[in-house]
Amino acid sequence: MLDPEYDDNREDIQSSLKRFEKMLAQEENSFFDLDTLEQIADHYFIQSRFEEGLKACDLGLLHFPYTLELIVLKAQILGELERTEEAMELIENSILLFPNDTDLKLVKGSLLSQLKQHEAAIEQFLNVIEATEEKDEVYFRIGLCYLNWPKPREAVDMFKKALEFNPENESALVELANALDEIGKIEESIPFYKQFIDIDPFSFTAWYNLGIAYSKLKQYEKAIDAYEYSLAIEPTFGSSLFNLGNTFMNLQEYAKAEEAYRLCLQHDDPNPELYCCLGASLERQRQFDEALTFYKESVKIDPLWDEGYYGLAVCLTELDKWFESLHFLKKAIKLNEVNPLYWTGLADVEAYLGNTISADEAYQKSLELDSFFAPTWVKWAQLHYDLEDFEKSADIMLSAIDELPEEAELYYRSAIFLIKAGQFKEAFHFLETGLVLDYDKHVLIFDYFPNLETQKAIFKLIQQYKK
Numbered sequence: 001m002l003d004p005e006y007d008d009n010r011e012d013i014q015s016s017l018k019r020f021e022k023m024l025a026q027e028e029n030s031f032f033d034l035d036t037l038e039q040i041a042d043h044y045f046i047q048s049r050f051e052e053g054l055k056a057c058d059l060g061l062l063h064f065p066y067t068l069e070l071i072v073l074k075a076q077i078l079g080e081l082e083r084t085e086e087a088m089e090l091i092e093n094s095i096l097l098f099p100n101d102t103d104l105k106l107v108k109g110s111l112l113s114q115l116k117q118h119e120a121a122i123e124q125f126l127n128v129i130e131a132t133e134e135k136d137e138v139y140f141r142i143g144l145c146y147l148n149w150p151k152p153r154e155a156v157d158m159f160k161k162a163l164e165f166n167p168e169n170e171s172a173l174v175e176l177a178n179a180l181d182e183i184g185k186i187e188e189s190i191p192f193y194k195q196f197i198d199i200d201p202f203s204f205t206a207w208y209n210l211g212i213a214y215s216k217l218k219q220y221e222k223a224i225d226a227y228e229y230s231l232a233i234e235p236t237f238g239s240s241l242f243n244l245g246n247t248f249m250n251l252q253e254y255a256k257a258e259e260a261y262r263l264c265l266q267h268d269d270p271n272p273e274l275y276c277c278l279g280a281s282l283e284r285q286r287q288f289d290e291a292l293t294f295y296k297e298s299v300k301i302d303p304l305w306d307e308g309y310y311g312l313a314v315c316l317t318e319l320d321k322w323f324e325s326l327h328f329l330k331k332a333i334k335l336n337e338v339n340p341l342y343w344t345g346l347a348d349v350e351a352y353l354g355n356t357i358s359a360d361e362a363y364q365k366s367l368e369l370d371s372f373f374a375p376t377w378v379k380w381a382q383l384h385y386d387l388e389d390f391e392k393s394a395d396i397m398l399s400a401i402d403e404l405p406e407e408a409e410l411y412y413r414s415a416i417f418l419i420k421a422g423q424f425k426e427a428f429h430f431l432e433t434g435l436v437l438d439y440d441k442h443v444l445i446f447d448y449f450p451n452l453e454t455q456k457a458i459f460k461l462i463q464q465y466k467k
Contacts, residue, residue, distance in 0.1 A: 057077065
């Protein structure tokens with residue numbers, strides 16, 4: 001039961017939450033006033049613990065059935081739980097009682113968008129604009145509606161409008177960047193972030209999002225500066241630490257990436273992605289045994305995390321544990337059949353173990369999924385070269401050139417395989433093209449012709465071309 005006169009002011013939110021959860025667990029009654037229940041429900045909503053939040057709303061509305069704050073919050077929670085029709089019914093009934101309440105109308109607009117009734121949702125939002133002082137919030141919701149439609153260009157306009165009314169609307173700033181990214185104009189978000197930072201230089205999330213924008217533009221040094229500013233303000237912000245690690249990985253500064261990931265692990269809840277990234281940073285430093293530890297942790301947390309199994313396979317390959325590697329590659333592929341890297345890894349292991357047919361099939365599958373990855377073409381051709389099937393190797397290289405005509409290495413390898421197959425005229429044609437595209441790469445030819453006299457003849461031919 002509830003007592004509206006109960007003085008709960010002495011309780012902080014944590015003790016209220018403990019009492020509430022104890023009440024639910026033991027199915028007993030406890031005294032809560034309306035303000036406390038609103039705080040509890042709001043806390044669960046922010047934490048995305050929607051079932052508990054719904055119970056707090058229901059308990060409050062049972063005794064205070066016309067409390068607008070709880071009605072609005074319950075409708076939002078039902079929307080998050082994808083019980084949209086139920087949420088809409090609650091809102092419609094409440095609008096009959098409170099026809100001028102803008103919060104109810106805003107939630108109705110969001111629910112209409114969730115139901116994919118986007119035009120009706122936007123009309124609902126536009127009808128509210130004149131009646132509310134928080135016009136930035138309305139334009140922000142219209143922007144979200146356009147994103148869900150999806151009409152990202154229109155969403156960009158709405159988020160910009162929201163920021164015109166309130167340059168400190170950080171949610172609009174983040175979504176503007178997302179929308180600009182969708183239309184390939186992420187660079188346009190940077191002036192907005194800088195403007196926001198000028199207003200509030202101690203917003204660690206603004207610095208963090210500026211870092212994301214620079215990262216997407218591959219301006220990694222600027223991204224690092226932004227993440228480090230974010231961390232100077234809030235050293236325990238896990239998202240900045242994690243993205244800082246990712247940026248160092250892109251710069252191939254693996255020891256610094258490892259340090260950032262380890263700090264992130266201290267301040268953030270362990271998750272399979274973080275363990276995988278930490279494992280990858282160690283793998284790149286050739287610390288394979290320690291990398292294995294973190295890859296194992298990733299699949300322990302989530303047995304369906306395919307990247308963890310792939311990481312295990314890569315490390316085991318480097319440690320010459322080929323059969324164990326094969327086992328984990330097959331697990332990764334079972335969970336994710338459309339990742340070409342997994343199929344290439346499987347092909348490499350099958351080739352090493354002498355399972356030529358399986359390797360051949362795996363390389364082919366990888367290239368069906370992604371035909372623009374030159375190393376897989378090279379490995380597949382090499383498989384047949386090692387079997388002395390030079391014509392097949394040459395055919396594979398010709399197919400690769402069709403997909404990647406700017407890759408000089410493919411022309412040189414085509415020349416090599418054609419020479420081996422005795423097709424000299426065709427070989428010289430591809431050699432010439434390779435020399436035009438990238439002269440310096442011709443040195444790889446000599447690895448395939450160890451005979452000194454042959455090397456001299458090829459070198460003489462190449463020198464004539466250079467002249």
